[in-house]
Structures are given as C-alpha cells and as structure tokens.
Amino acid sequence: xxxxxxxxxxxxxxxxxxxxxxxxxxxxxxxxxxxxxxxxxxxxxxxxxxxxxxxxxxxxxxxxxxxxxxxxxxxxxxxxxxxxxxxxxxxxxx
Amino acid sequence: xxxxxxxxxxxxxxxxxxxxxxxxxxxxxxxxxxxxxxxxxxxxxxxxxxxxxxxxxxxxxxxxxxxxxxxxxxxxxxxxxxxxxxxxxxxxxxxxxxxxxxxxxxxxxxxxxxxxxxxxxxxxxxxxxxxxxxxxxxxxxxxxxxxxxxxxxxxxxxxxxxxxxxxxxxxxxxxxxxxxxxxxxxxxxxxxxxxxxxxxxxxxxxxxxxxxxxxxxxxxxxxxxxxxxxxxxxxxxxxxxxxxxxxxxxxxxxxxxxxxxxxxxxxxxxxxxxxxxxxxxxxxxxxxxxxxxxxxxxxxxxxxxxxxxxxxxxxxxxxxxxxxxxxxxxxxxxxxxxxxxxxxxxxxxxxxxxxxxxxxxxxxxxxxxxxxxxxxxxxxxxxxxxxxxxxxxxxxxxxxxxxxxxxxxxxxxxxx
Numbered sequence: 193x194x195x196x197x198x199x200x201x202x203x204x205x206x207x208x209x210x211x212x213x214x215x216x217x218x219x220x221x222x223x224x225x226x227x228x229x230x231x232x233x234x235x236x237x238x239x240x241x242x243x244x245x246x247x248x249x250x251x252x253x254x255x256x257x258x259x260x261x262x263x264x265x266x267x268x269x270x271x272x273x274x275x276x277x278x279x280x281x282x283x284x285x286x
Numbered sequence: 287x288x289x290x291x292x293x294x295x296x297x298x299x300x301x302x303x304x305x306x307x308x309x310x311x312x313x314x315x316x317x318x319x320x321x322x323x324x325x326x327x328x329x330x331x332x333x334x335x336x337x338x339x340x341x342x343x344x345x346x347x348x349x350x351x352x353x354x355x356x357x358x359x360x361x362x363x364x365x366x367x368x369x370x371x372x373x374x375x376x377x378x379x380x381x382x383x384x385x386x387x388x389x390x391x392x393x394x395x396x397x398x399x400x401x402x403x404x405x406x407x408x409x410x411x412x413x414x415x416x417x418x419x420x421x422x423x424x425x426x427x428x429x430x431x432x433x434x435x436x437x438x439x440x441x442x443x444x445x446x447x448x449x450x451x452x453x454x455x456x457x458x459x460x461x462x463x464x465x466x467x468x469x470x471x472x473x474x475x476x477x478x479x480x481x482x483x484x485x486x487x488x489x490x491x492x493x494x495x496x497x498x499x500x501x502x503x504x505x506x507x508x509x510x511x512x513x514x515x516x517x518x519x520x521x522x523x524x525x526x527x528x529x530x531x532x533x534x535x536x537x538x539x540x541x542x543x544x545x546x547x548x549x550x551x552x553x554x555x556x557x558x559x560x561x562x563x564x565x566x567x568x569x570x571x572x573x574x575x576x577x578x579x580x581x582x583x584x585x586x587x588x589x590x591x592x593x594x595x596x597x598x599x600x601x602x603x604x605x606x607x608x609x610x611x612x613x614x615x616x617x618x619x620x621x622x623x624x625x626x627x628x629x630x631x632x633x634x635x636x637x638x639x640x641x642x643x644x645x646x647x648x649x650x651x652x653x654x655x656x657x658x659x660x661x662x663x664x665x666x667x668x669x670x671x672x673x674x675x676x677x678x679x680x681x682x683x684x685x686x687x688x689x690x691x692x693x694x695x696x697x698x699x700x701x702x
Contacts, residue, residue: 193593206595210585210700212539227685234697235537235628235684239526241588264540264586267593 195260196272200253207252213237214245214259217279241265247275289393308473309353309480314487317513318346320667321505323492323528324521325349327358327468327653328645330475330486331660332520332667334392337482339661340668345484346514348507350491354472357523360590360622361653362545362577364558364569366403366463367428370419373678373690374631375426380675381658382428382462388657394474396466397572403463403558404433404441406607408452412563416458423460433457442555444610452563452606463558465569471656495531495642502532502641518643518667520659523623524588525646532639536646537628537684539699541582542621543650544592546600548614550574559607566603575617578604582624582650584700592621624650630702631690634662634672634679643667644681649702 193205215238220229241264248258257275262268287293287306297304320336322329325347336342349355365385367378389396407413413432420430438457439447447454480486487509494506495517504513521528526536551574560567568578580600583592597619604611627633627647632655634645645663648655662676672679678690684697695701 204595205585205593212586212699231685232535236535237526237537237539238535239539239586241524241527241540244586246586262585264588267587267589 193267193269195248195258195269197250197253197256197258198272198274199256200250203250203253205248207250208248208258209251211247211249213239214247214275214278216247217259217275217284218282243270289395308477309486312485312487314346314485314490314507314509314512317504318485319344319514320346320516320518321512321514322347323505323517323519325353325476325486325488326356326520326522327354327472327475327656328522328648328659328663329518329520330354330472330479331656332518332645332663333479333484333486334475334482335661335664336668337479337484340664342664342668343483345479346512347479347484347486348490348492348505348512349486349488352488353476353486354469357622357624357652358472358656359469360545360620361468362567362569362579363465363468363653364403364463364567365398365466365654366460366558367654368403368405368419368423368430368458368460368463369692370422371690371692374692375422375428377658377662377675377679378655379423379426379428380661381655384657384661385466386462388471388474392474392478394470394477396470396474398464398466400462400464401557401569402459402461403560404438404457404459405560405562406438406454407456407458408454408563413456416456420458429460429462431459431461433459441557442559444608446607446609449606452561465558468653475660492528492531497532497639497642500638500640502639514641516641516643516667518645518663520645520663522625522646522648522652525625525644529637529644532637532642534637537633537681538625538647539586540588541584541624541626541700542587542589542592543579543582543624544596544600544619544621545577545579546597546619547571547578547617548576548611549617551576551614561603561607564603564606566600566607568604568608576611576614582626582700588623590621590623624648626699626702628684628697628699629689629691630693630695632659632679633681634659634666634676635681636666636670637681
C-alpha cells in the first residue's frame with residue numbers, strides 16, 4: 193500500500209506503524225469520564241467492513257501521526273490527513 | 287452410512303455405487319430451538335455437540351457461503367496445547383484431548399497426526415520462559431519436554447544452528463501436538479451433525495436480528511425470517527459485522543493473516559516447527575508441500591488477501607532458519623480474516639441480549655480450538671452457564687481487569 197503523506201508525498205506503508213481506529217484521538221477526560229467510558233474507549237471498536245479512518249505513525253520518516261481513510265475491503269486509500277490537523281479541527285489544543 | 291475399512295472394500299468391489307451425499311440440503315423451517323450462525327469449524331462443532339452430547343434438537347446452522355469455506359479451510363492445520371496462562375491452558379488441553387478421540391467419535395477420517403511441535407529457543411531468557419511454559423503445561427495435564435541443541439540437531443540437522451542473530455540453543459517440544467486435515471474437520475462435524483438431524487443451511491446470510499424487550503426472537507436472512515429460542519454466533523473474522531445487528535461493538539479488530547504452501551518436496555520436516563524470533567513457522571503436508579506462515583499484516587482488513595511486505599518478511603524468516611529452501615518455489619499464498627481481540631484470547635459468552643450467545647475473538651489460534659470451542663459453546667447454549675474450561679473467556683474481563691494476555695501486549699490487537 194502507498195500512503196500519500198500530506199507533506200512527504202507517496203510513501204510505502206512499510207515505513208509506518210499502525211495503531212488502529214482514529215477514534216483513539218478522542219480520549220475521554222481522565223478527571224470526569226467514568227470507568228465505562230474508558231473501557232469503551234480502550235477496548236471496544238466499531239471495526240467496519242468498508243471505509244475506516246485509522247491512525248498510522250510515520251516511524252521511519254518524519255514521525256508524524258496521520259489519519260488515513262482506507263477501505264478495509266479493498267485496501268484503497270482515499271484520504272490522508274495529519275492527525276494534528278484532525279485533532280485541532282475537533283477542538284483539541286494539541 | 288457408517289464408514290469403515292470393510293465399507294471401502296465392499297464399495298471397491300461393487301464399483302463405488304453405494305456412496306451417498308454426505309449431508310442433506312434442507313430448506314429452512316419457520317423456527318428452530320437453536321440457530322448457530324456460521325457453518326465453519328466452530329459452528330459445525332457446536333451443532334454436532336449440541337445434538338450428540340447435550341441432548342438438544344431442532345437445531346439449524348446458517349452459513350453465508352458454503353460449509354467450511356472460511357477460516358477452517360484457510361488455516362495451517364496445526365493442533366497443540368502449549369499455552370502458559372491458567373485461563374487458556376486447561377481449555378486448549380481439553381481441545382487436544384478431544385482431537386485425540388475425534389475420528390472415532392464422529393466416524394470420519396480427519397487425518398489427525400500427532401507428529402510433534404517444537405518452539406525454537408535462542409537465548410537463556412527464552413529457555414527460562416520455555417521452561418516456565420512447559421511446567422505450566424505439565425501442571426495442566428499436557429505434555430512438554432525441553433530439548434537441547436543436540437536433540438534438535440538430531441531431528442533437523444539442516445537447520446541454521448549458528449545464525450549470528452538467532453543461534454538455535456534448544457526447543458520446547460510437545461509431542462502430542464501435530465496437524466489435522468482441516469477441511470475434513472468441517473466435513474466430519476457437518477456429517478455428524480446432519481446425521482443427528484441438524485439442518486445445515488447454506489447460501490443463507492444473516493442480515494438482521496429481531497430483538498424485542500431485550501430478548502432475541504429470530505434472525506432475518508437472505509432466505510427469509512427464521513425464528514429461534516436461542517441464537518449462537520460463531521463467525522470469527524466477521525464477528526463485528528454480525529454482532530452489529532444486535533447493536534454491539536466488540537473488543538475485536540479484523541486483521542488479515544497470510545499463509546503459504548510450496549511446491550511438493552521429498553520428506554524434510556516430520557513435525558511442526560516455530561521460529562518465533564524470526565516470525566516464521568512451518569510444517570510439511572502429506573503431499574510434500576511446506577506449509578508455512580508468519581505475522582498478520584497488521585492493519586484492519588476484511589479483504590482475505592494480504593500485501594507483499596509480509597510475504598517478504600516470512601520468506602526472510604524461512605531463509606534465516608532453513609537456508610536449504612532458497613530455491614524452493616511458492617505454490618500459492620492466501621489470506622484469512624482473524625478476529626484479533628484486545629488481549630489475544632477468545633470470547634465464549636452470553637451477551638446483553640437474552641438468548642443471544644457469542645463465540646469469537648480467536649485471533650490466529652482458532653483451528654486447534656475447534657473441538658473444545660464447539661463443546662464449550664454447546665455447553666453454554668444448552669445449560670446457560672460456561673463450561674469449566676471456558677469460564678475465563680468472558681466479555682467483561684476487559685472491564686474487570688481479568689485479561690488473558692499471553693504476550694503481555696495490552697489492548698493492541700495487531701501485536702498479539
């Protein structure tokens with residue numbers, strides 16, 4: 193698979209480490225969220241067959257985190273964003 | 287029809303005209319007592335044991351494609367019970383004991399071959415870990431043996447014993463481990479279930495579940511609505527898709543695992559060998575092909591095919607261990623979809639919906655578990671409580687901190 197890095201251009205997916213569903217960005221607030229919310233965050237996944245937004249880390253490159261939109265049935269990648277931009281768009285400060 | 291040596295001879299003398307189809311092709315009834323979703327190894331074993339051991343009747347198995355067309359036909363056929371943790375080892379040892387009596391039990395030749403499995407050791411730390419694992423196995427009634435470097439050399443003199451990075455220093459061996467003809471397992475269970483009146487319904491995909499007041503009433507399928515008092519789901523690989531019909535999100539990601547077989551060779555490996563440090567394991571089929579594999583690709587996938595980097599990685603592992611195979615040609619490679627759970631261990635449990643039961647999360651270890659998985663799931667469906675050896679395989683173990691994490695990787699499915 194070729195991942196089109198927003199800054200570095202087309203890169204082989206072998207340069208990346210895979211983390212999982214991009215919803216992992218939305219970690220509940222440790223001071224207010226309950227046990228159930230953290231359990232759901234840490235362990236449960238939607239795991240769709242089809243379009244999936246997921247976190248890839250460019251370990252053998254610029255060490256940026258990316259949010260890659262990829263189809264889990266065809267492996268086709270339709271969108272690549274910097275995870276930082278995605279998080280900020282959702283109101284995160286960093 | 288009962289199979290026997292006498293039967294084979296009698297048929298040979300009469301032109302093989304007496305063989306009959308091995309199972310019926312029934313149309314679905316309006317309702318059943320128990321519906322099993324998934325006509326793979328685990329689902330068919332569940333139906334078989336429900337009918338044979340737990341006295342249940344009016345059972346149907348619903349299969350989206352054809353019987354045994356999923357992971358039971360895509361694995362590398364290894365059976366073993368060399369686990370470490372208390373939640374796992376009794377279950378897998380129960381499974382291995384069932385394998386040992388399986389062919390007599392269901393009167394079908396599954397070619398169970400206890401040819402032994404070795405896990406290679408390269409360091410003192412690995413030897414300590416293997417000793418501990420071996421002791422855990424023995425404590426749970428399994429067999430384990432620590433082999434020296436010279437004992438391994440006597441078995442496989444052509445291995446690369448002096449690899450600079452991973453020299454072979456010994457191995458942990460389980461002599462009762464081995465291989466089984468994987469398709470025959472599905473066929474044997476299917477035939478055994480059919481003979482006991484179970485309806486095996488193929489080309490019947492579940493498209494929805496009818497749930498009212500927290501209780502399951504039946505399933506919507508491509509062949510119409512079918513009512514049921516109880517529904518058991520055994521569709522590892524597609525668990526998240528099917529359980530979404532009940533509004534559930536599972537502690538599971540679907541990943542692709544590739545496997546490979548070489549052209550046929552003369553006898554080279556008489557047992558099963560794992561080279562964990564090199565992400566490579568291998569056995570030799572009775573036709574002579576080297577059957578081998580390595581890691582999962584590592585990203586969510588439902589594609590049943592993987593990518594080239596993992597093929598390269600597996601080939602490198604094979605070459606590091608067995609330089610002699612350098613010019614062997616690959617016959618074919620394929621991929622199967624694994625339910626990778628959050629601790630690398632399976633789930634056999636009730637759900638929040640009354641009458642709906644779940645069996646899945648087998649990661650890449652489902653084949654060896656087939657008999658015990660079927661038995662324990664049948665036990666749960668029939669008695670409404672877990673079998674003694676499957677008590678730890680609960681949904682709530684993640685909430686309660688009771689994970690069964692053999693590799694200690696945490697909630698990172700692609701590392702298990």
